[in-house]
Amino acid sequence: MLEEMASKVRRHIIEMIYGAGSGHPGGSLSATDVLVALYFMEMNHRSEDPKWEDRDRFVLSKGHAAPTLYACLAESGYFPVDELKTIRKIGSRLQGHPDMRKTPGVEASTGSEGQGLSMGIGMALAAKLDRKKYRTYVMLGDGENNCGQIWEAAMSASQFKIDNLVAIIDRNKLQLDGPTEKIMSLEPLGDKWKAFGWNVIEIEGHNFREILAAFKKAKETKGHPSVIIANTIKGKGVSFMEGAVGFHGKSPSKDEYEKAMKELGGD
Amino acid sequence: MKKWELKNQRDAFGEALVELGEQRSDIVVASADLSCSVKTGVFAEHFPERHFNFGIAEQNMISACAGFAAAGKTAFASTFAIFVTGRVYDQIRQSVAYPKLDVKIVATHAGITVGGDGATHQMIEDLALMRVLPNMTVIVPADAPETKRAVMAAAEYKGPVYIRLGRANIPVCTDIPECQDFEIGKASIMREGADITLVGTGIMVAKCLEAAEDLKKHKIDAKVINMSTIKPMDEKTLIKAARETGGMVTAEEHNVMVGMGSAVAMTLVENFHVPMKRVGIRDSFGESGTSDELMEKYGLTVDHIVDAAHDVMKRRGR
Numbered sequence A: 001m002l003e004e005m006a007s008k009v010r011r012h013i014i015e016m017i018y019g020a021g022s023g024h025p026g027g028s029l030s031a032t033d034v035l036v037a038l039y040f041m042e043m044n045h046r047s048e049d050p051k052w053e054d055r056d057r058f059v060l061s062k063g064h065a066a067p068t069l070y071a072c073l074a075e076s077g078y079f080p081v082d083e084l085k086t087i088r089k090i091g092s093r094l095q096g097h098p099d100m101r102k103t104p105g106v107e108a109s110t111g112s113e114g115q116g117l118s119m120g121i122g123m124a125l126a127a128k129l130d131r132k133k134y135r136t137y138v139m140l141g142d143g144e145n146n147c148g149q150i151w152e153a154a155m156s157a158s159q160f161k162i163d164n165l166v167a168i169i170d171r172n173k174l175q176l177d178g179p180t181e182k183i184m185s186l187e188p189l190g191d192k193w194k195a196f197g198w199n200v201i202e203i204e205g206h207n208f209r210e211i212l213a214a215f216k217k218a219k220e221t222k223g224h225p226s227v228i229i230a231n232t233i234k235g236k237g238v239s240f241m242e243g244a245v246g247f248h249g250k251s252p253s254k255d256e257y258e259k260a261m262k263e264l265g266g267d
Numbered sequence B: 001m002k003k004w005e006l007k008n009q010r011d012a013f014g015e016a017l018v019e020l021g022e023q024r025s026d027i028v029v030a031s032a033d034l035s036c037s038v039k040t041g042v043f044a045e046h047f048p049e050r051h052f053n054f055g056i057a058e059q060n061m062i063s064a065c066a067g068f069a070a071a072g073k074t075a076f077a078s079t080f081a082i083f084v085t086g087r088v089y090d091q092i093r094q095s096v097a098y099p100k101l102d103v104k105i106v107a108t109h110a111g112i113t114v115g116g117d118g119a120t121h122q123m124i125e126d127l128a129l130m131r132v133l134p135n136m137t138v139i140v141p142a143d144a145p146e147t148k149r150a151v152m153a154a155a156e157y158k159g160p161v162y163i164r165l166g167r168a169n170i171p172v173c174t175d176i177p178e179c180q181d182f183e184i185g186k187a188s189i190m191r192e193g194a195d196i197t198l199v200g201t202g203i204m205v206a207k208c209l210e211a212a213e214d215l216k217k218h219k220i221d222a223k224v225i226n227m228s229t230i231k232p233m234d235e236k237t238l239i240k241a242a243r244e245t246g247g248m249v250t251a252e253e254h255n256v257m258v259g260m261g262s263a264v265a266m267t268l269v270e271n272f273h274v275p276m277k278r279v280g281i282r283d284s285f286g287e288s289g290t291s292d293e294l295m296e297k298y299g300l301t302v303d304h305i306v307d308a309a310h311d312v313m314k315r316r317g318r
């Protein structure tokens, strides 16, 4: 069921980016399984009432994966699936990067990397102030861990004992200019987060059993924020995009589009 | 009018960097995980030991460049305009502008013509941010060849410089004798005219030239100025043009509240006041779309300049 939805979301991603002629396929495809698990299993949310007070919050800090978020929102019923093809077009509700004022279900305007975790901290602290049960999930890129603000956020989340907050790192090992370990090495990444006071859970990020188990573990952790390091493959699901830094921010050609759709089970 | 060739400012920037690297061993270059897009990657290929990729950490990059400069280097820091101005404003203010260090900030992908990425990536307030900083020089080259000339001039000059470049391939309009000797703080007159002055900067210079052609059909003889240095502004040329033509239109791909046009307006108000109109983005964020669609929607086409010129002429009773 989740697997099927993930394939569907991946097809939407390719169609959106191909249709727009620009966008970020690599990081959208690597983030897909985690977002599908969140929207179609883990999170409490109501597409018919996007501003429902008790909804779990999701912040896509790596805003360039907007196609994945839009596909999940459309398939959840926040807006018609047909609207996906308007992404990046003038006048569309679906901007190149998420816009919380334009798109129902989008919780934060992101795109400049490094800011989403701090927004998540504000949301999670507000939940505590309001004695609400909702949880806040923030997805970060691994390259995004270069940003100083991420570590400012990391420090403050453990200072404030924000245990209703979960950060998920899409550990696809690539950033824009190349491999993360070559551009600005992150390892030992888990130890760094541990040193900042976080409960660190490392998983295979394309395995739904592991993803859901990690969410559960995070929920059981009290007094500390949790970070899930989801080991993923950039471009996951499309053979020639997998691990290809060139597909970070490039739309597929017509041939590539057709090949990708076939691989993803499209007709 | 002659059809212009299209060229990319970023390629010209990369070329200039490599030339500088060959001429001077004190040139260092910094990137922030966009070295391929902003063409610092070309420098990195030639001089790997003098290129530093700071990853997605622009603040660190800017202050490190200040350190390079304090230690005697001329440092170029380059990434998208959105990430190399607002995000690092305090680093630029405190560690570069205040101590007047030799750091050149080269911002690419400026303005609304960024297109599909949307408002989060469309920097339309950078000229405002940079021009209010004491010690900062602000340059907006009109095309690719002028980009190269500007980068070379900036390297020659000692002190902080901000250079604003776009993403797209744009018309080469400065291949005329008047534009060959690039001098910081010197505007160039691209076309003589007696009835009105059109002042453009960046990609709007070519549009001003087109607008002047259009105005000719209406018997309006327009002078066109390429205001490639926003700060220090060439007040002499401006005031002279105001005296000679009696009316002025400015055009910029920037928030009209506080960019080049407002700097021109201030100069004129204090020196020689003439009817004037500013073409630019009317204090709003941009959005996703194609460059052309956005230029139309946000008021940055040749027609917008022509209309503004007619409006100024009408106010002068002509």
Ligand SMILES: Cc1ncc(C[n+]2csc(CCOP(=O)(O)OP(=O)(O)O)c2C)c(N)n1
Residues within 6 Å of the ligand: A024, A026, A027, A028, A030, A062, A064, A111, A112, A113, A114, A140, A141, A142, A143, A144, A145, A170, A172, A174, A175, A176, A234, A248, B032, B033, B034, B056, B083
């Ligand atoms: C502050 C900032 N600097 C630069 C960029 C340009 N940029 C967009 S995506 C990206 C690389 C992101 O790498 P990562 O976080 O690993 O994302 P993923 O691999 O999941 O696509 C960069 C540098 C940005 N969006 N924000």
Ligand SMILES: [Mg+2]
Residues within 6 Å of the ligand: A027, A141, A142, A143, A170, A171, A172, A173, A174, A175
């Ligand atoms: Mg990555």
